[in-house]
Amino acid sequence: MSGPGPAAWGRLRRVSAIVWIAALSLAAWLWLLLCQGFFWRTDVRLPPGDDPGVWPPVCVVVPARDEAAVLPASLPSLLAQDYPGRAEVFLVDDGSTDGTGELARALAREHGGLPLTVGSPGEPPAGWTGKLWAVRHGIGLARARGPEFLLLTDADIAHAPDSLRTLVAAAGTGGFDMVSQMARLRVESRWERLVVPAFVYFFAQLYPFRRIGRAGTATAAAAGGCVLLRAEAAERARVPDAIRQAVIDDVALARAVKGSGGRIWLGLADRVDSVRPYPRLDDLWRMVSRSAYAQLRHSPALLAGTVAGLALVYLVPPVALVAGAAAGSAATAAAGGLAWLVMTGTYLPMLRYYRLSYWLAPLLPFTAFLYLLMTVDSAVQHYRGRGAAWKGRTYARPEPVADDPAR
Template sequence: MDAVVWTAVGSLTVWLWLLLGQGFFWRTDLRLPPRREPADWPSVCVVVPARDEAGVLPASLPTLLAQDYPGRAEVFLVDDGSSDGTGELARELARAHGGLPLTVDSPGEPPAGWTGKLWAVRHGIALARTREPVYLLLTDADIAHAPDSLRTLVAAAHTGGFDLVSQMARLRVESVWERLVVPAFVYFFAQLYPFRWIAVRGGRTAAAAGGCVLLRADAAERARIPDAVRHAVIDDVALARAVKRAGGHIWLGLAERVDSVRPYPRLRDLWRMVARSAYAQLRHNPLLLLGTVLGLALVYLVPPLALVAGLVVGSAGTAAAGGLAWLLMTVTYLPMLRYYRQPRWLAPLLPVTAFLYLLMTVDSAVQHYRGRGAAWKGRTYARPGTVLDER
């Protein structure tokens, strides 16, 4: 039992550090920073990459076209080889709803070394630059925006002097599996990339949420966006790192009125969403995979197991350490459940969700070595090291 006791104590120590020393990642009160409206509103071009998005476009595109923005703004939807009529549907929605001007175009198939999404983004940015915008809004086809979304993003960037302002859209949480998995996804992301550290100038932490990224056009040019990250599967984090490396000031927080309308009703839908990029996050490194699996086990699985083991064998120290670690885990998860308007009884189930994520991560590696790697909508991408990486 000595090894079990020390393992439980180790887990408790990690949780005490996570509670106080990881940028208060568990807090969910970080919203758009204080802002004032500019006297002259800068021009904005909205770039929307879309591949087979006919199912969600009616709920998302009209919200972009209806933006209440005082300055000049227009939308560029880039149809990335869709087979479901995404491009024509976008034109029909624009004719029916009006609002901001919409351009629909297609770049053709991506060349070697590019992911399809980033090739579409590149094409959209090239179209947008002919209008000489001050800002680019990069947003996904499944993201619905409140009417003042663009206005508040630009005001926040202008007031704070940010080169990049990103909001993590509130994901859909309706099915049983979405309730169990989705809030934890954002919780784990914030644990890896504490939002408060991201805005620190000169800091190493950089991340963005790809569904909603407002980017200064000149900052994108300095950072060579998207060419510098053209092979990235996790493109939002790679983009933020490139902007920060180029001297940009960036900000990321949770959204109030920017929502994803994409449903993930079944476990296999969520599994595919996580597994397609989990091993890429670990840079396809088996040692990082092993460390991640052991880390997840120590941090999330040991506490409840230690509590049960301690109670069974009568080891008060083991039970106390495991129980306290589980309590800290539960308490830090509650704010995220409140943000997603979910019941508090889900908080103690976080070890179950963490175990699912552990299995998804391992499956991501297995699929990679089977040659099925980062697959999305009919495309499978090679590891970054197999393509030319220009410096």
């Protein structure tokens, strides 16, 4: 009786390889579920804080470039902050061509509230991103007021009336040098509902919020839309000068503050919202691809590893389930199905946070495939010389930042 022929052995080896790949994907998901700081949980929220009695002075710095479309929905919420201490707002008009600065002054006259100063730093010098040059100018204006805290917030972020008060109370009670909230992003269009919650989910997977706030860990990140920073910690970390070339400035800021001995915290927001719309896939694509390759430090090796990792973790499970069922391989189908089930289960809390249908959870592999394509496109645009482009500016790969000889 003869054994299996060469063709049969070839099919067996292929099936065996698929089984092992599916098993590896399942093992990756079990590790992510149990060992990656419980990233999938959405209960890391701003810790409660006590009334300090005497509320410290705060300056709010808002970098703004061509933000006239969103400013009426965001700036009045800052001016209306119910803060018991001294606070004022500095909006830095970063070379806008749509009348952002004039609109900000008009909104302040109409709504009243906290004092508003509008400044303009001019074009950034070589080696600076536009946003960080604007932040530097805003901090310079604020420093003359002697604030204890700086609130760095984007022009598309709307704050609840007690936002500043709760941030300061949490920082004071918890002894934090930096407190950041991930603003709730808009999820009104079909593409926003499909792509936006996954963006926050992937971010939390890379930077588990629980590890960020834990002393002694190296994990550091922030959400640039809402960052409360002690002025003393900013001086100690030399920000924004020390991170002046950073395209992903919020993560760079957190690393600088934590690296200089500061305590930081990051969590999801309940009443801090982004009002910027991304109604079409093209809008979301540009938002992700403009900085994805910068996140990978412009490294082809990291790009290849990221693509392989996304494929293994997010694409293999559904492919293994279907391929295993078609080939009659119960082990392949079971491993792929279980991995897909764990993936779906970990995504449900984020969908609940965004008040979206749970039926979006099984579509996460498709969304991850879109992110894979966006990441590859980000690298392609970089090598075509378009780099990290935002509102008319393109940033090349940053060079190492030398210490300022004046310091």
